[in-house]
Amino acid sequence: MKEVQALPDVCRVVCTEGGVEFTGSFDTVYFANMQLRTANRVLMRLDSFTARSYPELYNKAKRINWELYSGFETDIDFSVSSSSSRLHHTGNIENAVFDSMKEVMNSLGVAIKKVKHAVIKYHIRFLDDHCTISIDSSGALLYRRGFRTEVAHAPIRETTASALLLASDCYKYPVIADPMCGSGTFLLEAQMIVDTIYPGLSRSFAFETWPSFTESKYLRLKKKLQEGCIRSERTLIGSDISETAVNAAITNGRQSGFAERIAFMQKDFFTFNSDSTFGTNGLIISNLPYGRRVGESTALHALYKNIGKHLKKYCKGWHYGFxxxxxxxxxISGLPVSKEIRFVNGGIPVTFFTGEIR
Structure with missing residues (x-):
């Protein structure tokens, strides 16, 4: 929510189930897609109304000026959901809205058709007979930053990694380390945060196909954000016992432009800071092994116990996020907890524990 409140020209910010609603100028569509680190997509609301029959839905959807968003694009996609509503068949809902759109666009000489994964995608949501129709301004989900091509085992999404880094106040620490770095997601996101590099500056968006899109203005706003980037003096270190994972992290670091900024190396977790190389103040953040297979819990508990012992011996005064x-x-680890955040990663319920190592 704080991220959204920080966007230019934003007002009326409200937390909703699974998202945040906000109001702003049309430029806000550009800024939100380029700047938001934790959002998966940005939808722009087109209309909202009550509909308890398909003729009513058809007639009310026909009031929307579809040409302002679809333009001369002929391929259209839909995402439909319905809960606690008389109109509950998602296929029929989609057809009613598509037919109304088709009539409008045919009158303008544009023959539209439904195509899966089309750039122009409309989201139709029914809840308690109330219908909201939005257009997806993002296109590919926003966690796809445009530079991470290599993945390791049990990856964490970029948007999730950013949310956890922000929850850990990562910008407060002179050193940020991930001794189980995998493909490097935490550290790549951390580098962008501390350097004020916005995640959407290296990719394209669905709104670039809209008739209302003004390329010159968009490029001017984008350049302004690029000029606000700084070069942080923080130290970022990533290591992993897996050679494959480290190679993936190095490749992703190179493609993101951080090859010289983040040090990735093949090392065991239990060598981290054993010689006090990185001092007594920093943040250790990692996505630990989950051990979901039968018989793994004993070994995993031994690992957690050893992690606690190592950190209390060599990283006293540091903060952690696991x-x-x-x-x-x-x-099991004996590490004190100051905050915990529960969420689902890859279909598995997980918890993000944070605290100071004492």
Whole structure:
């Protein structure tokens, strides 16, 4: 929510289930897609109304000026959901809206058709007989930054990594380390945060196909954001015991332009800061192994216990943030917890534990 409130020209910011609603000028569509680190997509509301029959839905949807958003694009896609509403058949809902749109566009000489994964995508949501129709301004989900091509085991999405880094106040620390870095997602996102590099500056968006899109203005706003980037003096270190994972991280670092900024190396977790190389103040953040297969819990608990011992011996005064599927992690590791955030990663319920190592 704080991210949204920080956007230019934004007002009326409201938390909703699974998202945040906000109002702003049309430029806000550009800024939101370029700047938001934790959003998966940005939808622009076109209309909202009550509909309890398909003729009513058809007639009310026909009031929308579809040509302002579809333009001369002929391929259209839909995402439909319905809950606690008389109109509950998503296929029939989609057809009613598409037929109304088709009539409008045919009158303008544009023959539209439904195509899966089309750039122009409309979201139709019914809840308690109330219908909202929005257009997807993002296109590909926003966690696809445009530079990470290599993945390791049990990856974490870029948007999730950013949310956890922001929740950890990562910009407060002179050193940010991930001793189980995998393909480097936490550190790549951390580098962008501390350098004020916005995640959407290296990719394209669906709104670029809209008739209302003004390329010159968009490029001017984008250049302004690029000029606001800084070169942070923080130290970022990533390591992993897996050679494959480290190679993936190095490749992603190179493609993101951070090859000289983030040090990735093949090392065991339990060598981290054992010689006090990185001092007594920093943030350790990692996506720990989940151990979901039968028989793995014993070995995993031993790992968690050893992690706690190592950190209390060599990283006293540091702060940590660990993602784990085991709610018993604090008691097993012996690490104090100041905050915990529960979410689902790859279909697995997990918890992000944070605290100071003492």
């Amino acid at each position: 993602v784990t599927a085991d709610r018993a992690f604090p008691s």
